[in-house]
Amino acid sequence: MTTASGLAVEKTIRSPVLWAPLLKDALLAALVALLLALPLVGLQTYDIGGGALGIRTHFDWVAIGAAVVFAGRFGLRLLPQLRSARLAAGPRPINRLTVWAGRQAIPITLAGITFAVALPFLPFSSRYLVDLGTTVLIYVMLGWGLNVVVGLAGLLDLGYVAFYAVGAYTFGLLARDLGFSFWEALPFSGLVAASFGIILGFPVLRLRGDYLAIVTLGFGEIIRIVLLNWASVTGGPNGIGGIPRPSFFGLQFARTAPEGVTTFHEFFGLEFSPGHRVVFLYFVILGMALITNFFTLRIRRLPLGRAWEALREDEIACRALGINPTNVKLSAFAIGAMFGGLAGCFFGTRQGFISPESFTFIESATILAIVVLGGMGSQMGVVLAAILLVSLPEFGRAFAEFRMLIFGAAMVAVMVWRPRGLISHREPTLRLFSGPAGNHGR
Amino acid sequence: MTTQEEGRAPLLAVEHLTMRFGGLTAVDDVSFSAYRDEITAVIGPNGAGKTTVFNCLTGFYKPSAGSLTIQEGGEALRLDRLQGFRIARRARVARTFQNVRLFGGMTVLENLIVAQHNPLMAASGFSIAGLLGLPHYRAAERAAIERARYWLDKLGLTERADTLAGELPYGVQRRLEIARALCTGPVLLCLDEPAAGLNPRESSALNDLLLAIRAEERIGILLIEHDMSVVMGISDHIIVLDYGRKIADGSPAQVRADPNVIKAYLGEDEVEQVQDPQEINVTAEAGGQGSPASAGSPGFPLLRE
Numbered sequence: 001m002t003t004a005s006g007l008a009v010e011k012t013i014r015s016p017v018l019w020a021p022l023l024k025d026a027l028l029a030a031l032v033a034l035l036l037a038l039p040l041v042g043l044q045t046y047d048i049g050g051g052a053l054g055i056r057t058h059f060d061w062v063a064i065g066a067a068v069v070f071a072g073r074f075g076l077r078l079l080p081q082l083r084s085a086r087l088a089a090g091p092r093p094i095n096r097l098t099v100w101a102g103r104q105a106i107p108i109t110l111a112g113i114t115f116a117v118a119l120p121f122l123p124f125s126s127r128y129l130v131d132l133g134t135t136v137l138i139y140v141m142l143g144w145g146l147n148v149v150v151g152l153a154g155l156l157d158l159g160y161v162a163f164y165a166v167g168a169y170t171f172g173l174l175a176r177d178l179g180f181s182f183w184e185a186l187p188f189s190g191l192v193a194a195s196f197g198i199i200l201g202f203p204v205l206r207l208r209g210d211y212l213a214i215v216t217l218g219f220g221e222i223i224r225i226v227l228l229n230w231a232s233v234t235g236g237p238n239g240i241g242g243i244p245r246p247s248f249f250g251l252q253f254a255r256t257a258p259e260g261v262t263t264f265h266e267f268f269g270l271e272f273s274p275g276h277r278v279v280f281l282y283f284v285i286l287g288m289a290l291i292t293n294f295f296t297l298r299i300r301r302l303p304l305g306r307a308w309e310a311l312r313e314d315e316i317a318c319r320a321l322g323i324n325p326t327n328v329k330l331s332a333f334a335i336g337a338m339f340g341g342l343a344g345c346f347f348g349t350r351q352g353f354i355s356p357e358s359f360t361f362i363e364s365a366t367i368l369a370i371v372v373l374g375g376m377g378s379q380m381g382v383v384l385a386a387i388l389l390v391s392l393p394e395f396g397r398a399f400a401e402f403r404m405l406i407f408g409a410a411m412v413a414v415m416v417w418r419p420r421g422l423i424s425h426r427e428p429t430l431r432l433f434s435g436p437a438g439n440h441g442r
Numbered sequence: 443m444t445t446q447e448e449g450r451a452p453l454l455a456v457e458h459l460t461m462r463f464g465g466l467t468a469v470d471d472v473s474f475s476a477y478r479d480e481i482t483a484v485i486g487p488n489g490a491g492k493t494t495v496f497n498c499l500t501g502f503y504k505p506s507a508g509s510l511t512i513q514e515g516g517e518a519l520r521l522d523r524l525q526g527f528r529i530a531r532r533a534r535v536a537r538t539f540q541n542v543r544l545f546g547g548m549t550v551l552e553n554l555i556v557a558q559h560n561p562l563m564a565a566s567g568f569s570i571a572g573l574l575g576l577p578h579y580r581a582a583e584r585a586a587i588e589r590a591r592y593w594l595d596k597l598g599l600t601e602r603a604d605t606l607a608g609e610l611p612y613g614v615q616r617r618l619e620i621a622r623a624l625c626t627g628p629v630l631l632c633l634d635e636p637a638a639g640l641n642p643r644e645s646s647a648l649n650d651l652l653l654a655i656r657a658e659e660r661i662g663i664l665l666i667e668h669d670m671s672v673v674m675g676i677s678d679h680i681i682v683l684d685y686g687r688k689i690a691d692g693s694p695a696q697v698r699a700d701p702n703v704i705k706a707y708l709g710e711d712e713v714e715q716v717q718d719p720q721e722i723n724v725t726a727e728a729g730g731q732g733s734p735a736s737a738g739s740p741g742f743p744l745l746r747e
Contacts, residue, residue, distance in 0.1 A: 295573070298572075298573055299569060299572075299573065302566050302569050302572040302573065303555075303556075303559050303562040303563040303566050303569070303572070304563065304566070304568075304569045304572075306548075306552060306555060306556050306559070307556065307559055307563075309545070309547070309548060309552075310545045310548065310556040310559075312547075313544075313545035313546055313547050313548060314543045314544070314545055314546075316502075316539075316543060317539070317543040317544070317545065318527075318556075319501070319502075319526050319527045319530075320500060320530060320536070320537050320539070320543075320623075321530055321536075321556065321557050321559060321622070321623075321626055322527050322528070322529075322530030322531035322559065322560050322626060323527060323556070323559045323560070324527045325527065426547065428548070428549045428551070428552060428604060429552055429555075430551060430552065430555065430583075430587070431549075431551070431603075431604050432551050432587070432590075432591065432594075432600070432603035432604055433603065433604055
């Protein structure tokens with residue numbers, strides 16, 4: 001009602017574009033770019049022979065950079081002014097991607113799964129692509145796991161990689177010391193990681209927001225440093241090597257097998273190809289990720305999942321309704337950690353070697369970025385963001401040293417245009433009236 | 443209006459309740475009772491300790507001294523010894539908040555289903571039966587939706603069942619919060635300023651609603667309210683607090699005529715000037731209503747509706 005009247009008023013008054021402040025602002029931005037680019041881009045050192053350094057100047061590049069910044073800034077500021085002359089400055093309509101993803105959820109999901117299953121058999125597919133797909137899927141699974149904690153329960157966790165590490169090391173140690181295979185160790189990895197989730201959960205029960213983030217960050221570092229220094233058990237910086245590869249119902253992926261063991265290619269009468277294992281690993285993680293997704297979607301519609309979301313919305317109201325916040329939080333931590341642990345177990349078997357190097361803070365940050373970028377609580381958003389975040393730096397390899405720059409710019413762009421993530425749609429867990437009620441608010 | 447009979451066991455007995463925050467005594471040796479099928483109001487000027495009493499009752503504060511006893515399921519439960527969330531679960535005391543606390547990002551229906559978390563959680567076999575989709579859990583979920591629907595119909599919210607709670611107008615949010623509290627199946631419903639920010643039409647609708655709940659649900663209602671038209675119109679029993687102490691306790695007529703109450707609301711001087719008790723009542727009501735109007739800025743969206 002009020003927005004409609006506001007729209008009418010806004011339409012009648014056509015605000016003129018203010019050119020002077022626009023130009024001033026763009027010039028200022030160009031000046032900053034000029035100053036920054038001068039030493040960074042404008043001057044290049046090179047070897048003139050005999051170990052001496054010469055300097056090459058590229059002032060043309062500096063000028064181009066400044067011009068691009070000027071034009072970009074000018075356009076960026078001009079656009080909203082032009083738009084505001086036409087549109088009301090009311091609440092911005094939810095982005096089209098969100099609406100589309102909400103309406104077409106089932107066809108998109110089916111298409112996505114079909115594509116993921118078919119990927120290794122597509123004509124353009126290569127070992128590299130399947131490998132990249134496996135990496136993306138590990139991050140998708142981690143993102144879905146963290147989504148339980150951050151997206152649903154609203155508990156900001158900056159140390160999620162700790163559970164990933166716990167899962168990987170559980171498998172590593174079980175394999176090295178007790179000779180467990182991947183499939184035998186998988187449930188243990190999940191259980192041990194879930195226990196660590198509860199261990200982390202207890203001290204942080206009273207914390208929320210920033211405080212929780214700092215403690216979880218610390219927890220992630222503690223795990224990594226323990227792994228690094230407890231050399232007698234974890235192998236310290238040398239890590240654990242020789243982790244067994246997964247088998248296909250007991251069939252190994254190897255050129256030659258020891259006595260009495262059949263290999264995959266022998267059993268199916270195929271020519272041996274190292275690609276078989278890569279494709280198999282891809283399908284294993286695809287299955288694990290889909291189970292994670294199915295589980296999360298299902299539990300969202302159960303009382304536990306609703307309690308998570310209620311806890312995110314208002315903890316005090318939860319208590320007043322007789323919900324035990326301790327149990328709800330711990331279950332979120334435990335289930336989130338379990339998926340992290342399972343993904344870690346897969347990581348171990350895929351790499352064949354694990355060391356603390358793989359579980360640094362940057363991993364936690366990447367997983368959290370996937371969740372936030374995708375849209376908190378959105379399962380489809382996580383997939384989109386994981387593809388973007390993992391494959392963008394890969395495809396950017398052609399640009400060599402500029403790829404991280406492009407990556408950063410892409411992230412900033414997404415956050416500017418989609419501050420609530422790529423897909424910010426939340427489907428209610430149940431409806432009284434069937435059919436879309438046109439409620440795409442979140 | 444029914445006056446409480448002597449000898450009837452109270453639903454809630456508050457005895458010598460004291461709450462201190464450091465050197466400040468917010469509630470000082472307050473005792474009162476609330477009965478089933480009655481509406482008990484707690485009134486008092488701002489800062490009198492009304493909400494503190496509520497927070498002690500619902501487990502958000504641990505009282506410094508005194509006891510809170512509720513009769514539920516044939517046994518006497520000490521609220522001051524129960525853990526916060528167990529008060530709603532075991533003692534079946536439900537509450538609303540002065541500043542509405544809904545799950546804004548969830549729909550109206552979801553809010554009411556979350557209120558039935560404990561029975562549903564047990565029915566879902568702590569999620570295991572629920573994950574497998576066993577028929578037992580599905581039946582429990584349908585029953586929960588039916589119960590939610592009953593309260594939605596009763597409070598006129600059915601149309602909005604699939605709307606996000608955060609998008610509702612303020613007055614509707616207040617009603618939803620009451621519906622959510624009722625969905626927990628309480629024996630004692632504690633309402634913290636349910637009429638704050640409501641317009642006169644909405645506040646008279648609230649009166650009717652509370653009277654209907656009292657008549658049909660056989661539960662006790664305890665309410666904090668500034669709006670004297672609500673308090674005087676529907677309460678069976680009024681407790682007046684001032685500076686943490688109980689200064690009056692009785693039927694609306696008794697409280698109206700109590701010189702201590704008039705003194706607390708209007709100050710000493712006015713008491714000497716005004717002679718006729720009827721006249722005092724009118725001014726006392728006006729004085730009581732003054733405060734929610736000043737604190738009622740969140741209610742403004744109502745006017746535009």
